[in-house]
Amino acid sequence: MEEEIGRDDDNGSQKKTTTIPEVEVSLYVRGEGPIHVFKTPLGGWDQDRLDLQQIMDDYGLKALYAYSANSGRGLRLRLNPRNGLSMLSYTGNLVCLDGEPKG
Numbered sequence: 001m002e003e004e005i006g007r008d009d010d011n012g013s014q015k016k017t018t019t020i021p022e023v024e025v026s027l028y029v030r031g032e033g034p035i036h037v038f039k040t041p042l043g044g045w046d047q048d049r050l051d052l053q054q055i056m057d058d059y060g061l062k063a064l065y066a067y068s069a070n071s072g073r074g075l076r077l078r079l080n081p082r083n084g085l086s087m088l089s090y091t092g093n094l095v096c097l098d099g100e101p102k103g
Contacts, residue, residue, distance in 0.1 A: 021047050023090055027059065028067050028098045035059075044085050050095065052077055053084025060102050067098035074098075 021042045026034040036059070043049050052064055066074035077097070078087040 023050065023092065024094050025050075025055070026067075026094065026096045027055070028096065029059075029061075029101060031067075031072060031098060034096075042090060044083075044089075046089065048089035048091065049085035050077075050090055051084055052079040052086050055097070056099070059099060061099035062102045063100040065098045065100070067096040069096070072098075 022039045023042055024037065024039050027036045027038070028034050040051065040055070041047075043051055056062065056064060064077045066077060068074065079085060080087060
């Protein structure tokens with residue numbers, strides 16, 4: 001995703017292009033799937049955090065875990081209770097998550 005910011009300088013008009021990093025998420029539920037593959041922008045001050053709360057709300061999940069097709073479900077991902085962003089930063093292009101449904 002690219003965002004253009006117009007800016008007037010003494011030298012004339014300049015445009016600055018800022019790239020908002022995105023990550024592709026493969027979402028599994030209890031190891032089944034992937035049920036959905038989507039791209040989502042990274043957020044936070046350094047733009048390196050996933051919005052875990054939004055993903056859980058969109059798919060009706062109560063918890064998210066790291067996931068690997070080879071080794072299965074990994075550690076539970078923690079989110080910041082104030083903003084819903086992940087506590088861990090992400091730098092790659094692909095993230096696999098396993099979710100636990102509500103109820």
